Amino acid sequence: MSVQSIPQPAAGADAHSSEARFSLENKLTGWHIGVAMAALSIGVTLGIMQGFEHLGIDLYKYTAPAFKTYYQGLTIHGVLNALVWTTFFIVGFFTTAITRSLDRPLKYPWINVLGFVLMFVGLLMATYPLLANLATVLYTFYPPMQAHWTFYLGLTLVVVGSWVAGYGFYFTLHAWRKENPGKRTPFIALASTITMVMWQIATLGVAVEILTMLLPWSLGLIKGTDPLLARTYFWYTGHPLVYFWLLPAYVAWYGMVPKQAGGKMFSDSLARLVFWLFLLLSTPVGFHHQYTDPGIPQGWKFIHALLTYGVAFPSLLTAFTVAASLEIGGRARGGKGWFGWIRKLPWDNPSYTAQNLAMILFAFGGISGITNASYNVNLAVHNTVWIPGHFHLTVGSATTLTFFGIAYWLVPKLTGKQLYKPKLALAQAWTWFFGMIFFGNGFHLLGLHYGVPRRTMLGAAVYRDPAWTPFLIEVFVGVLLLTTSAILFYWVIIGTLAHKKRLEKPVEMPIAEAADPTPVPAWLDTWKPWLYGAIALIIIAYGPMLYTLISEMQLTSPGFRVW
Amino acid sequence: MHIDRYEQIWIRISVAVLVIFMIGIVVAGWSLSIQVPGVYGRVDPNTVTEPGSPWAEPGLRELAPGKYEAYILAQIWTFVPGEIRVPAGSEVTFYVTSKDVQHGFRIQDTNLSFMVLPGQISKMTHRFEEPGEYVFVCHEYCGVGHHTMAGKLIVEEAVASNQ
Numbered sequence: 001m002s003v004q005s006i007p008q009p010a011a012g013a014d015a016h017s018s019e020a021r022f023s024l025e026n027k028l029t030g031w032h033i034g035v036a037m038a039a040l041s042i043g044v045t046l047g048i049m050q051g052f053e054h055l056g057i058d059l060y061k062y063t064a065p066a067f068k069t070y071y072q073g074l075t076i077h078g079v080l081n082a083l084v085w086t087t088f089f090i091v092g093f094f095t096t097a098i099t100r101s102l103d104r105p106l107k108y109p110w111i112n113v114l115g116f117v118l119m120f121v122g123l124l125m126a127t128y129p130l131l132a133n134l135a136t137v138l139y140t141f142y143p144p145m146q147a148h149w150t151f152y153l154g155l156t157l158v159v160v161g162s163w164v165a166g167y168g169f170y171f172t173l174h175a176w177r178k179e180n181p182g183k184r185t186p187f188i189a190l191a192s193t194i195t196m197v198m199w200q201i202a203t204l205g206v207a208v209e210i211l212t213m214l215l216p217w218s219l220g221l222i223k224g225t226d227p228l229l230a231r232t233y234f235w236y237t238g239h240p241l242v243y244f245w246l247l248p249a250y251v252a253w254y255g256m257v258p259k260q261a262g263g264k265m266f267s268d269s270l271a272r273l274v275f276w277l278f279l280l281l282s283t284p285v286g287f288h289h290q291y292t293d294p295g296i297p298q299g300w301k302f303i304h305a306l307l308t309y310g311v312a313f314p315s316l317l318t319a320f321t322v323a324a325s326l327e328i329g330g331r332a333r334g335g336k337g338w339f340g341w342i343r344k345l346p347w348d349n350p351s352y353t354a355q356n357l358a359m360i361l362f363a364f365g366g367i368s369g370i371t372n373a374s375y376n377v378n379l380a381v382h383n384t385v386w387i388p389g390h391f392h393l394t395v396g397s398a399t400t401l402t403f404f405g406i407a408y409w410l411v412p413k414l415t416g417k418q419l420y421k422p423k424l425a426l427a428q429a430w431t432w433f434f435g436m437i438f439f440g441n442g443f444h445l446l447g448l449h450y451g452v453p454r455r456t457m458l459g460a461a462v463y464r465d466p467a468w469t470p471f472l473i474e475v476f477v478g479v480l481l482l483t484t485s486a487i488l489f490y491w492v493i494i495g496t497l498a499h500k501k502r503l504e505k506p507v508e509m510p511i512a513e514a515a516d517p518t519p520v521p522a523w524l525d526t527w528k529p530w531l532y533g534a535i536a537l538i539i540i541a542y543g544p545m546l547y548t549l550i551s552e553m554q555l556t557s558p559g560f561r562v563w
Numbered sequence: 564m565h566i567d568r569y570e571q572i573w574i575r576i577s578v579a580v581l582v583i584f585m586i587g588i589v590v591a592g593w594s595l596s597i598q599v600p601g602v603y604g605r606v607d608p609n610t611v612t613e614p615g616s617p618w619a620e621p622g623l624r625e626l627a628p629g630k631y632e633a634y635i636l637a638q639i640w641t642f643v644p645g646e647i648r649v650p651a652g653s654e655v656t657f658y659v660t661s662k663d664v665q666h667g668f669r670i671q672d673t674n675l676s677f678m679v680l681p682g683q684i685s686k687m688t689h690r691f692e693e694p695g696e697y698v699f700v701c702h703e704y705c706g707v708g709h710h711t712m713a714g715k716l717i718v719e720e721a722v723a724s725n726q
């Protein structure tokens with residue numbers, strides 16, 4: 001196979017001059033995903049150390065000056081992987097996705113440069129307390145554990161920077177709509193922008209939590225805090241956060257992967273409907289993370305449980321539509337019969353393979369997610385290692401492995417160089433796939449059958465039970481495969497940057513056409529009803545309870561540093 | 564907007580599955596009363612161990628034969644009391660709060676699992692039928708000693724309690 005041909009170059013277009021128009025966008029994308037990958041390299045190393053610890057092998061004594069304890073490492077693993085790798089990669093990827101989909105450079109590039117600077121300064125600021133062991137509060141930073149104020153301010157700047165990047169995207173989309181009256185917004189640009197708007201609404205919770213409670217409290221300006229109110233603000237953001245991780249992968253699965261498979265978008269309209277439904281339903285479901293919290297009435301928890309089933313619906317639609325789009329591709333490539341088309345998919349293309357394997361892992365993660373969401377069933381698995389089993393299949397695979405797949409065309413595009421050793425990249429995708437299967441299966445079983453608590457130094461736990469061992473070994477097999485996979489990923493990426501084989505033609509972003517040429521109905525290209533609907537649902541689902549919690553707020557908890 | 568026939572079938576199946584799940588949690592929650600915690604009350608974590616507070620002397624209290632209340636205080640990195648004994652067949656209502664950071668409470672091999680927050684009282688009831696040792700663990704990160712925070716509830720043969 002030839003790597004250059006993975007994303008087909010646009011026929012006839014003067015690709016070179018079109019590249020020149022986007023040189024700043026390319027640079028911006030490169031900075032974002034460069035920071036993302038650097039963060040992930042540290043995050044993943046700590047993940048591997050956690051895997052060893054669970055088997056009873058404590059490596060922290062060797063890394064002591066930098067990473068002193070399991071819990072410090074776990075905090076950094078969570079922050080770098082779940083918050084930094086994702087947010088930086090997503091903003092970088094969207095910078096390319098939106099501008100190429102609109103075929104229009106950013107309207108005000110300085111806004112996006114400013115966004116990057118804010119995010120980067122925020123990251124540097126948060127790095128200090130993380131490394132100095134002044135913020136070993138895990139990535140959920142529940143008070144009254146109190147981190148150094150630079151941790152809270154740094155995270156805030158990362159979020160605010162991502163908002164600013166979002167504004168840059170909105171202005172660009174708005175400019176395109178003015179320049180193209182009557183035209184439907186291209187799918188990729190629309191879906192990416194919806195994701196950023198959803199993020200903007202969703203992060204208000206954590207912004208209020210930090211700015212009105214944690215930051216002034218950590219600076220000593222207020223003496224106490226109210227842990228339940230803080231948790232409620234946090235989970236207002238915490239659930240849509242998972243959609244912020246997932247929707248960029250959906251953008252690629254709907255809008256790009258079908259093209260890479262030689263197919264078309266099965267249904268452009270339904271794909272858009274899915275994104276609007278996510279805008280509507282992502283936020284008013286956060287109490288499903290607080291089923292076991294005291295102080296929140298069962299009725300509200302139940303309402304959020306029902307809404308959570310509602311937000312599962314667009315994902316079920318996605319499963320069908322994406323599979324159908326790939327089938328078009330498989331059949332166009334000569335696949336026959338019920339399943340014969342699957343074999344004809346471009347399994348020799350690492351970008352495609354990584355993303356298709358990510359979809360399969362997401363199917364498992366989605367099933368365990370529905371279990372978590374199921375109100376009283378949650379009691380069986382809440383805060384057990386079932387939960388990390390679940391989210392390593394979702395954010396750790398559906399998102400992360402998709403982003404690896406995207407990197408396999410995006411890095412060649414940005415550097416103008418061939419992907420280094422595509423066979424290694426293929427091996428990377430498969431080792432991640434099998435690694436997460438062992439890891440996820442072992443953790444799910446340990447959580448379900450033995451109630452093994454998560455976020456715990458299991459190797460040293462006083463209640464460690466020999467019955468866990470076979471499953472911990474299964475997890476460890478997963479960790480070894482994942483270690484291999486991570487090494488392969490960085491080998492391929494660094495190899496691509498370091499070698500000298502330039503591409504003859506620049507790589508084009510894959511953009512799938514719609515299979516059905518009839519235009520998308522106007523109600524799927526209108527913002528207002530969806531946006532107002534989303535705000536109304538949030539007010540209904542959160543308003544009364546937030547009002548109660550705020551009016552009964554008791555700032556009684558002083559800060560604790562217990563690590 | 565045109566929707567493919569198979570996709571229409573898929574949509575119907577998806578909606579049906581979700582509705583069945585909804586019915587499932589209603590039945591389990593309200594007919595079988597497998598419930599999640601709700602609102603019980605608040606305390607000031609700074610004075611929770613002072614005289615007059617039920618957590619001044621945490622422990623087990625018998626309300627009637629076979630019916631108990633257990634007041635448990637969570638603190639870094641122990642539960643007080645760390646050991647509880649009840650006869651088989653007892654119904655125990657747990658009242659748990661924290662005097663410092665957030666903790667969790669889960670009794671293995673039961674449905675009992677909830678968060679323990681300073682300032683809030685978590686309440687849940689369980690009937691212990693099978694004699695044996697039930698380990699309870701803290702399942703929320705609470706600092707460097709988190710993995711040492713556990714206790715046990717011993718359910719004794721019912722005959723023993725009649726002596």
Ligand code: HEM
Binds near residue numbers: 051075138392456
């Ligand atoms: C080589 C790959 C990886 C390995 C070996 C690994 C391993 C682990 C382990 C052992 C834990 C602790 C689970 C527990 O006992 O509570 C953990 C937690 C976690 N991991 Fe990973 N992980 C990997 C990659 C990732 C990726 C790619 C992400 C996200 C993008 C991620 C996100 C998280 C998060 C959010 C936590 C929870 C932290 C917390 O509870 O505060 N991990 N990981």
Ligand SMILES: [Cu+2]
Binds near residue numbers: 238239242288
């Ligand atoms: Cu959630």
Ligand SMILES: [Cu+2]
Binds near residue numbers: 666667702704
């Ligand atoms: Cu704990």
